[in-house]
Amino acid sequence: MNIREITEDVFYVGVNDRTTDRFENLWPLPYGVSYNSYIVKGSEKIALIDTVEIGTIRDYIRAIESQIGDAQIDYLVINHMEPDHSGGIPSILEHYPMAKLVGNRQTISMVKGYYHIEDDRFIEVGDGAELNLGNKNLKFYLTPMVHWPETMMTYVEEDCILFTGDALGTFGALNGGVIDTEMNTDWYWDEMYRYYSNIVGKYGRFVQKALAKVSGLDIKYVCSTHGPIWHENIGKALDIYNRLSQYESEPGVTIIYGSMYGNTAEVAEEIGRQLAARGVKNIKIHNASKSNMSYMISDAFRYEGLIVGSPTYSMQIFPPVEQFLIAMSTREIKNKVFATFSSFTWASAASGKMKEYAEKMKLDIVDSLDMKQSATQFTFEDAARLAENVVAVLTKR
Structure with a gap:
């Protein structure tokens, strides 16, 4: 043969x-x-x-x-x-x-x-x-x-x-x-x-x-x-x-985050737990400073939900997270259930900058969370609310 x-x-x-x-x-x-x-x-x-x-x-x-x-x-x-x-x-x-x-x-x-x-x-x-x-x-x-x-x-x-x-x-x-x-x-x-x-x-x-x-x-x-x-x-x-x-996706959520000292990472993990508690089985969480861009892009394309989190860094989005958002914008990604979370110490800026990217990509923001300094019980409640709102839209599809 x-x-x-x-x-x-x-x-x-x-x-x-x-x-x-x-x-x-x-x-x-x-x-x-x-x-x-x-x-x-x-x-x-x-x-x-x-x-x-x-x-x-x-x-x-x-x-x-x-x-x-x-x-x-x-x-x-x-x-x-x-x-x-x-x-x-x-x-x-x-x-x-x-x-x-x-x-x-x-x-x-x-x-x-x-x-x-x-x-x-x-x-x-x-x-x-x-x-x-x-x-x-x-x-x-x-x-x-x-x-x-x-x-x-x-x-x-x-x-x-x-x-x-x-x-x-x-x-x-x-x-x-x-x-x-x-x-x-x-x-x-x-x-x-x-x-x-x-x-x-x-x-x-x-x-x-x-x-x-x-x-x-x-x-x-x-x-x-x-x-x-x-x-x-x-x-x-x-x-x-x-x-x-056709920018059609599979059931699931991709979470992309950046974190300098672990505070934003803590919120990312909590959102993941809250999504799982609400029945979402396909959850991919990427630390943008460590995960290769190739795999983050692939998961963002593959799954219906996309949640992006960033600390404020020199009044901008944390650079590895911004590189991911640039990649999404370049690929003209569509049809995502999109949410954001951010953190800051003395002045919030990442949240507004991510909103600008959402507008550029023509994605509606389902919910957003902005944390000052470190997580409190109110932060965890906000994470639960964000997960709830994302899942509510996912379930409608």
Whole structure:
């Protein structure tokens, strides 16, 4: 059995990266990441779908040769130009000098800018264009801003395969198998939430347009550029991306707080206890000074309630908490049951500043709590009231 063969004459030739610490030099990769590339071998022509990050090029060339031997690649289809997928382009063109680059107008402009390739190497395609390989035909669907302006998808009707670029991708390297039927995929779902919220989160409306564009296709395999090939779990992967791109959430509450000396942290813990006492089971509490931004963003996207707490720091929001609010604002987060709590010693400012972020994000504040210096019995009563008001809105949904 060729573990890399998806369907007859369609092969996986991607590679794993278990060395890089942070994706985009930002997001942790505790389980590594895969850079996925594919070969479609027609009766007359061979197409390569996307390439890989430049540091993995030796393993990549070997993977290609293991599937096609000494045959030449005729077309390199570029679904996404981000360097973790396009870094291998110069090496591929050197190794396969007759190959033509296939991409849309935006793609071609970016390839020229990044890799300084001559005009005669390109074939420009538009939305709905087709490229014949003999007994297999490639059809292209432009899906801009998922999550770069040039992104597109490629469909092989004969095999019911959709190559989706970054869409429906996840963090996490592949551990032997490449198709979901060959592995236990349970742990990939949390990594999919994190990947979507960290990388794609801002572009929900464009993801919705892309999903609608390909919704009428007969799809038996979804081949993204990161993570497993989806076959038996296509429905689940589509459901997660569909819900997240509509800013729909799961039941639960995420609490993000900052604390210098433990007083604001005490309020965060009390709010968590009060939520649990009212039946909320999915509660994630993050100390913004310690938790990685990647996981805070993921949980904020995933769960319906979002409660943010901060001490007043130089008449501003505590910096790690403000960085989180900036990340939420950048991703245009929506549809959250939002509440705030804050603390101060001699002058309250964090509360008002968080209200400004709520207005910017167009989120109504369900309740807020402002504590002077340290917690009292009144503070705990306010925490119970805040939890009660948040739960009341959660229950209505």
